[in-house]
Amino acid sequence: MFKSIEREILQRPVTAALHREFLQHDYERLHSFCLLTYAASIGIWFLFDLIVSFEGNQGFSIASVLFLVLLYALLGALQFIAEARHFYLLNLLFVACYCIGLRLVIAGIPQALQPAWLTLAGSTMLYGATVMPLNRPAMFAVTALVCSLLFPIPSTADGALHTTLILGYWLFIVGLTLYAYLHHSRAKLHNFAMAHLLLGQAYMDALTEIPNRRAFISRVEQLMRTAGEPPCFLAMIDIDDFKKVNDRFGHDIGDEVLKHVATQIRQVMADQQYARLGGEEFGIYLQGLSRQEAEGRVEALCRQVREAPSDHPVTISIGLAQIAPGDGLSQALIKADKALYVSKRNGKNRYTYAA
Template identity: 30%
Template sequence: MTAKLSPLLSRLTNFCWLFLPPLLFFSVLYGFYFFNTELLLSWIVNLWWMSYASLAIAAIIAWQFGRSRLVYACLLLLLIAANKELTLTPELFEVRYSGILFGFVFLLYSKDKGFSALNLCFSLTVLVMLFVLSWLAIPHILLVSQPWLTSLDSLLFQLSADIRSLLTPFNAMLLIIGLLLGLLRLFFKTDNTHNALYFALALSAFMHIYRDAEFALITIVSLACLFCYSVLKDSFTMAFKDELTGIPSRRALMQYVQTLGRKYTVVMSDIDHFKKFNDTYGHDVGDEVLKLVASKLNKVTGGGKTFRFGGEEFIIVFPRKTSAEVLPFVELVRQTIADYDIALRAKPRPAKPKKPLAGKKAPAKKPAKEQIVKVTTSFGVAQRSKEHSDFATIMKQADIALYAAKKAGRNCVKVAKQ
């Protein structure tokens, strides 16, 4: 039961860490706006152009980094920013509200597909069709959902007459459906892009409900900033985190080295017989082993920071510690990996099947049995000293110690002679 709950709790934790900061920011922003409206209006009364400028900047940045969905999101927000320039009848206003809502749901459930002519035409056609379908379908949906809308109308009126005056029951129903669909998608696909799109979905609806130009201005500018942040954050993650294992990459290591002082220890780790393991069980299983070992190394105690150096090699840096001080922590993580049982659900890579003799049927394939295997790791430890003060030299010393650990029979820790 605990094993089943662990991935769910991990997903919930990631969701909260991503979702709560923007929620807190917008809560503080709107609190300041509603309690200091006159002060804020004196600042932004002549800044109407900022909504267009911020959306243009966000769209250009998203375009450069291949985030097509954020570019389309900027186009949808542009329809709200151009509220003064557009003269909409009540019917067209409803179409714009539902079309933008459905558009953001579509963007949440689609993928970034680049900016080729075919992908651009497809995505823009889908967005236009959502507005057309909203225009054609709204009267029929209103008719079918009238019994539900009556009870929802009375509920809204009981909650607040002000809410009822701002939000029709039909719009409330669309908003609830859109928010639930978006939240479900964000929970199972928790990343910066989906987070930004979800806030755009929710706040675009609130901008339709609360029709105030200054409120729309600060919201659109804030959403544009959130779009830029999500693009830059994802790009940083791609550049400085290893895609397979999820731990910091070699580039992040080179940047981290610049922050180190004069006292630190470098540990180089390598998975024993990894090439043979790959040849026996296949590269897919090998990738899973790499992720497992990386996750264990990443939990090293004692203040160590783990990086994937390349292939099956990992680097752990312990700032402000000597080699003698880090040995217990390295030994603990080595033992943790050696004691861990890896359950393989696939058979080892089979030999080339022999052709059956004439008149005989090929033997039926037996289901693969679960197999338990173990992996071990070797470690080389080297600390910064007067003779070896350059990081590249310390790395070489750690590599020599790692070679000594391999020569000593593997699955052990060796310290460089310095």
């Protein structure tokens, strides 16, 4: 069952916008990992520099200090980079500095040892790139940079076998790197697309295509926790005599009426949080408005539903309540529901403010 749903979802094409969202999401999720990788890489570079300098009797030079400062500066800059596309450029700069630093250190050791050290450094760099949150052009650019800066240029002293072995190993490691990157990034993108779709469905009302009760509770509770200046209001909406619509015209027309009311809510309350709470009930969380403005908005909604052209006109009743400091969402819902009941009792097609 799960596999067939998964197959069906994965057959849908991933749009360019979703792909961009995935790349940004991937970068944000892995931002602290990138910082850690950069910090560890600088540590390894330092160690590498010490070991290889010792091997080549070079000593730790001022150039080494400059490279360390440069790499630390790039690590510092990474802390402030919020956009994935900026990271791709910074990463390219980091890789370029790192590779040039490695090349210079390795250039100081005996010629015969250089191809092995360059190959070791290059393959480590390429492996590291596969776990970074890069898009394809950024990954290909990193691979090209590593190859052009670290590939050991064969000398005439090297035999044909030696040169072939080195070339063969580099071809193998580059091929493996790109294959692993493409394979993993596709799998991650598909998982993201699937999670995106399923979460979207779990938090959307399938009929009216506005948020559902689950989405409303989660979003409003979050807003209530961070709400600055009161007042905030909660409105409960119920379609009047909806049962009669169903009984007279059938369920399909009832569904159309629900969609019609949801459209009016979306139009009038575009800047607020709204949802279909269930059946023919809707909820709205109003923030950043005075009591007078909140009353004006729900009154406008009543009018809009009443007057909007429709084959099956309906009216709505609304209960509006101010959320008292310290009140939770469920208390506010009860208060708004009581006010809604008053609207129904007083003749429907109106709103009541809970005193």
